[in-house]
Amino acid sequence: MNGFEKRAALIKEKIKKATLEMLKTWEPKRIRIADISKTANVSQVTIYNYFGSKEALLREVLKDYFNKELKEFEEYMNGDYSVKEKIEHMIFQNKKSYSELTLNVINELLIEDHDMLHYIEEEYNKRVIPLMIQFINDGKASGEISSKISIQTFLAYINILRKHSKEFFDMAQQVDNPEFAEELVHLFFYGFCGKS
Template identity: 30%
Template sequence: MNGYTKNKLDKMSKIEQVTFDLLSTFPIKKIAVTDISKAAGVSKVTIFNYYETKQALIKKVIFDHFQTIYEQYEAIIQSDLSFETAYRRLTQFELTEMQKNSVTLNQNIMTLYASDPSFYDPATQDKSDQLILALIKKGRADGFINPHYNDETILSICHIYNEGLKIFSDTPDKLFAMTDDLTSIFLNGLR
């Protein structure tokens, strides 16, 4: 149990669930640690004993929420699907998962992504890059990706694309509406 007692794990679980629920309902700037502590039935001191900052708690909750998405990404990439089918399945899966979230949660995630340079820490960026590289490898094996494009170039394009997503921090629904077109443009560009 990572040195945590059952009581501590139970409190952390409650704090994280309450934080997720609040993120699904209110803009981040309107969520105070006092709100979290009251809803979780713990003191603010307890929260700060477990999490360095409110921001650290929120990031943990969001990344835990995305952990199952990363696991599904890996399963799709490792499957026998062709590169193009896998890529389309990944984008459709991500869109479906984001549509399961409340509008407020999606806006909070996009706001954090756009405003917090540390939102994607090096370990998270590396994990994302490894998934992209595995997908690129699949595309090369299928003969789909132009052999003149090296991994570093494609990875850079993905990073530029991800940075560009920040303009949708207030309107993620506009991004969702463009998913099919963006997917086609990206796939056609790799050929």
């Protein structure tokens, strides 16, 4: 990259970072280019020159965010962790994600952006599902995951828990029990009756 390209990349990154920060506290539809311009300390013309429209900027911010989350997930799942640690990570990784972008914001961004929704579904199927299948098969081979549980059932159960993970986090903050999260993990592995 030459000097001009480096400066352009830095300015684009500054704009995207400012937009991501705004998405943590603003509804996407209420954000205006003028607000982004002020937060990023660049002109509105600069934003239009680099991104073309607010929608294209939001799409690029969401794509970057999604790819960063996916990369972190891939690195963790390929790491040297136990099945229990990986399952805890799958269930509770949303805690960090919610501090950045809530599901409501992500859903609002995706409602009218079918191309972005398609991109996310494609990447999920291409990158996450194969990792999960390998993880489940490895867990079954090591005896840490029951051979009675099919891949489809395991994935469905994990997805249910992840979809409701924000409710678990909210409950954990309200309940006067420091072991609440650990007990939820125990329920996941052993149910109400304990180890079989």
